[in-house]
Amino acid sequence: MKILISGRHGQVSQALQHSLADLGELVVLGRDELDLAQPAAIVERVLALKPDLIINAAAYTAVDQAESDALAALRVNSLAAGALATAAKVLAIPLIHYSTDYVFDGSKVGRYSEDDPVNPQSIYGASKWAGEQAIAAVGGQYLILRTSWVYSTVGKNFLLTMQRLLQERDELSVVSDQIGAPTWAGTIAASTRQLIERWQAGQAGEWGTYHLTANGETSWFGFAEAIGQDLINQGKRCATLKAIPSSAYPTPATRPLNSRLDCGRLQEQWGVHQAHWHGALLECLAAQG
DSSP, X not given: OEEEEEOSSSHHHHHXXXXXXXXXXXXXXXXXXXXXXXXXXXXXXXXXXXXXXXXXXXXXXXXXXXXXXXXXXXXXXXXXXXXXXXXXXXHTOOEEEEEEGGGSOSOOSSOBOTTSOOOOOSHHHHHHHHHHHHHHHHXXXXXXXXXXXXXXXXXXXXXXXXXXXXXXXXXXXXXXXXXXXXXEHHHHHHHHHHHHHHHHTTOOOOOEEEEOOOBSOEEHHHHHHHXXXXXXXXXXXXXXEEEEOGGGSOOSSOOOSBOOBOOHXXXXXXXXXXXXXXXXXXXXXXXXX
C-alpha cells in the first residue's frame, strides 16, 4: 500500500511517519514537493503519484497570525483540502484529514458532538471549517478528524514552551478557564493507524466527520501543572504557577472556553478508543527522555 502524507515536519506528520512505517510505502511530501499554498497544482501532482490512501497532515496552524493573513490560511486549510479530496475521489481512495475544536465557539455546556452547530470565532477556525465543507462537497470516502490542543516533542507547542518557561522563570501565569483535552500527536497517529487497519480489514465504519481527542479534560493551567510536576520529579527547576482568566491574557484570535469534544461516535463506528490525556502525556515525556 502506498500512503501519501502531506506535510513533513509537523507534529502529526512526524508521529504518523513513525506509527505507519510498516504499513506500506510512505510518500511524505513537504512544501517543496506539494505546496498546499498553491492548490491549483495539487490534483495533478497527487494523481501522478497514484497513492492508495491520502492523509492530509499539513495545515496552516499559526492561529494568531491567521487573523492578519486570512488568505494564506484559507488557501492551505480550505482550498488545498478540497483539492486533496478531489484527487482522492478521482482515484477512488480514502482521504483522512485533521480538523480542530476551533470550529466551535466554546459556549456550550458539556461536550460537543459532531452534530452540534459550528460557529468559529477566529480566522483559523473559519478556514478549518471551510476545509471541512470543501471536503464534504466533493464527497467520496473521507474521514475528517477534529482534535484539540495538539502537542509533541517536536515543533512549536504548549508542552515544549512550558518546559522552557517553567525552568527560565520564577513565576508563570497560565490561563485556567479554557477547558479541553491535551492530545499527544502520538495518540492521533496511533488512532489513525487503527482506522487504516479497520478499513484494510473490511471493517470500516461510516465515512464522515468524527471527534478524536484524548480522554478526560483539564485546563491549560492543569496541563502546565502536570508538565511542571514532571520537571520537579526529575529534580529540575520549576517556576511557581499562577492561574489567570483568559481576559488577563488577550490574543489576536479568540480561543474557545470549552474545547471538550465527545469522541463516542468514533468508538462506536470504528472501535477506536483514546488514552486519558495524563497517561498519554507521561508516555510522551518518557519517549522524550
